[in-house]
Amino acid sequence: xxxxxxxxxxxKATDSNYLSARESHKISRENRRITDQFEKQNKRKNVPxxxxxTKMKNPAxxxxxxxxxxxxxxxxxxxxxxxxxxxxxxxxxxxxxxGESGCGKSVTSLSLMKLVQRPQGQIVEGxxxxxxxxxxxDIAKTPIEEMYNxxxxxxxxxxxxxxxxxxxxxKIGTQIDEVITLHSLDLFHEEMKAAxxxxxxxxxxxxxxxxxxxxxxxxxxxxxxxxxxxxxxxxPHELSGGMRQRVMIAMxxxxxxxxxxxxxxxxxxxxxxxxxILEILMELKDKINSSIMLITHDLxxxxxxxxxxxxxxxxxxxxxxTVFEVFKDPAHPYTIGLMAARPGINKEVERxxxxxxxxxxxxxxxxxxxxxxxxxxxxxxxxxxYPMEIKLSPTHSVACYLYTEEEYRND
Amino acid sequence: xxxxxxxxxxxxxxxLFFVAFIIYAIMRSIPTSYVEAIARERANLPGSKSYTExxxxxxxxxxxxxxxxxxxxxxxxxxxxxxxxxxxxxxxxVVEKFRETIWYSFALGSISFIIQVSIAVPLGILAARxxxxxxxxxxxxxxxxGISLPIFFFATILxxxxxxxxxxxxxxxxxxxxxxxxxxxxxxxxLAKHYVMPIATIVIxxxxxxxxxxxTNMLEVLNSDYIRTARAKGLTERRVINYHGFRNTxxxxxxxxxxxxxGLFAGALITETLFGITGIGKxxxxxxxxxxxxxxxxYLLFLAALTLLGTLIADIxxxxxxxRVRVN
Numbered sequence: 001x002x003x004x005x006x007x008x009x010x011x012k013a014t015d016s017n018y019l020s021a022r023e024s025h026k027i028s029r030e031n032r033r034i035t036d037q038f039e040k041q042n043k044r045k046n047v048p049x050x051x052x053x054t055k056m057k058n059p060a061x062x063x064x065x066x067x068x069x070x071x072x073x074x075x076x077x078x079x080x081x082x083x084x085x086x087x088x089x090x091x092x093x094x095x096x097x098x099g100e101s102g103c104g105k106s107v108t109s110l111s112l113m114k115l116v117q118r119p120q121g122q123i124v125e126g127x128x129x130x131x132x133x134x135x136x137x138d139i140a141k142t143p144i145e146e147m148y149n150x151x152x153x154x155x156x157x158x159x160x161x162x163x164x165x166x167x168x169x170x171k172i173g174t175q176i177d178e179v180i181t182l183h184s185l186d187l188f189h190e191e192m193k194a195a196x197x198x199x200x201x202x203x204x205x206x207x208x209x210x211x212x213x214x215x216x217x218x219x220x221x222x223x224x225x226x227x228x229x230x231x232x233x234x235x236p237h238e239l240s241g242g243m244r245q246r247v248m249i250a251m252x253x254x255x256x257x258x259x260x261x262x263x264x265x266x267x268x269x270x271x272x273x274x275x276x277i278l279e280i281l282m283e284l285k286d287k288i289n290s291s292i293m294l295i296t297h298d299l300x301x302x303x304x305x306x307x308x309x310x311x312x313x314x315x316x317x318x319x320x321x322t323v324f325e326v327f328k329d330p331a332h333p334y335t336i337g338l339m340a341a342r343p344g345i346n347k348e349v350e351r352x353x354x355x356x357x358x359x360x361x362x363x364x365x366x367x368x369x370x371x372x373x374x375x376x377x378x379x380x381x382x383x384x385x386y387p388m389e390i391k392l393s394p395t396h397s398v399a400c401y402l403y404t405e406e407e408y409r410n411d
Numbered sequence: 412x413x414x415x416x417x418x419x420x421x422x423x424x425x426x427l428f429f430v431a432f433i434i435y436a437i438m439r440s441i442p443t444s445y446v447e448a449i450a451r452e453r454a455n456l457p458g459s460k461s462y463t464e465x466x467x468x469x470x471x472x473x474x475x476x477x478x479x480x481x482x483x484x485x486x487x488x489x490x491x492x493x494x495x496x497x498x499x500x501x502x503x504x505v506v507e508k509f510r511e512t513i514w515y516s517f518a519l520g521s522i523s524f525i526i527q528v529s530i531a532v533p534l535g536i537l538a539a540r541x542x543x544x545x546x547x548x549x550x551x552x553x554x555x556x557g558i559s560l561p562i563f564f565f566a567t568i569l570x571x572x573x574x575x576x577x578x579x580x581x582x583x584x585x586x587x588x589x590x591x592x593x594x595x596x597x598x599x600x601x602l603a604k605h606y607v608m609p610i611a612t613i614v615i616x617x618x619x620x621x622x623x624x625x626x627t628n629m630l631e632v633l634n635s636d637y638i639r640t641a642r643a644k645g646l647t648e649r650r651v652i653n654y655h656g657f658r659n660t661x662x663x664x665x666x667x668x669x670x671x672x673x674g675l676f677a678g679a680l681i682t683e684t685l686f687g688i689t690g691i692g693k694x695x696x697x698x699x700x701x702x703x704x705x706x707x708x709x710y711l712l713f714l715a716a717l718t719l720l721g722t723l724i725a726d727i728x729x730x731x732x733x734x735r736v737r738v739n
Contacts, residue, residue: 115642144648152645159643164636168735169658179644235734251644 096306321396535625554619583687669725
């Protein structure tokens, strides 16, 4: 989400298309009209369950993004941060999402949690199907009250900045306890259900408090914090970045979620800690049998951890497939460029490769391949509209004119 | 923590000593002189001594014939024994005059302060939660109107509307005409009724700043990463704001509130004058204008002590609400 905001500012500064006061007034008014409509839709009470429950296309998936559009209505125009993203996260697998800053990776994951900054940011179109076990939610239409039960419980999130992601005024123990208390009806069924009726205003009894604390300590032990009793009583500022990220992971796994979203979990950490954190994450994922959506810049991390890769560019998926396919035969020129831009152990180069040009202005995107102007393999067909997604194999697909459906059907 | 507080208190005494010296030096140097005024008055009486003779005599009586430094130590010598002397203008012991007037001002200040905080903080939070909404704009406009209105103007409007046109409250004073005949409860009600307009004036004029401050801080807190984490945990919006957000907004607000403690006793000169309340603000102003050194010294020093105490309390409260600044 931050990425997009920065982009907007950049365009403000560099865009030669000056916005007159009247134009900007018109944009703001139009934005308010549209976002008010969405907010009205969002604020409805007692939405019938049939409206936001649906069926999975493939029962092997925990999440299916289907043609997701998330837009930001900013004062300089509509930013199509996520513009028609479609991909699946299968049960028990890790899906890596790569792309440069501002390509919509984070917004995609925030859309899944419905944490996009409202009212400017809105899910405009498309479905996000999430298999919660007993029912399947369409997150795009799920009301916020229902989301309270999904967030932190069935889907949890680990953020990029461990230094600022924990509340500085509460103790570590309090913060983890809180999430367990909130969703503990699932965990300590028989003991707690008798006493409580509403989930949000739980006043736990003494025994359940002890159980919650025990669970928190267990989680802290799980993420490799040695002195969990002591850390339980510490404040976030007393811990290092790596330790705080462990705490975040402990918080994320505390309720046995079906899906963990890791939004660049290691970007702010130093390299030795990165490896440890990733290892813990993978280990725990198998232990609690959940899926991971791993957002990162680091292709090495993806290669090491992910089962599937989704490559995003300017709000769209340009290529997706299994790690093996994408790393062995990158198809899209952007993916090829990304691969060429990373340092390798066995190659000796003067300068690292970088893709020429820069990401296009996210406002008023043209209807042709967004990568066209930076592409080294541009052909005549690229002047046409945005390319369709083409299946290179059952799992590997790419959106590029260099490939045609027929070619691969013959294979 | 105890050592820290003791150290701070010790430092405060040192600071107070120098503050007292500076105030004394200024009081002695300003052109308004009580003694000169009296001497001029006496010299004009028929068959009196000359002005110079009067002033010599009076200077001796009031201890102004020595230099500033010597005079200061003379003053401090009596103060250390607990005697602040008699007020020159009011002709009663300083402490007695102070005790007589301070409670009017304290009631005015503290009640308005409590009302201000309990209105401004929730409103600021509300405005921040609904940034750029109609509520936000409405709250902001009201706050800015409050900030921009001069007290004398607003007080006069209040008087015009509520005293003259509607006749609900009296124009001046702290008690009504039949105060002495009333029983205890009636006396209290009578006092309270006279305080409505002054308090309303102070609250409305002063509310804007604190409200804007709360709004800005709450906005900053709401945009921080840990609020996103709290939402991602599945907490309700109410708990996110009232628990996770509020505890963090409290940190800067506490400093402001700690800093306003001396303000409770400082008196509100303009409001007190406009509504004819004999509070400390008006009393101290008259003493200052009259060149009343003992009373001014006592009052200013009292404010200085309160300021020091206020910052100390703010620092302690800071440590209470923010674990990051706790001193070991």
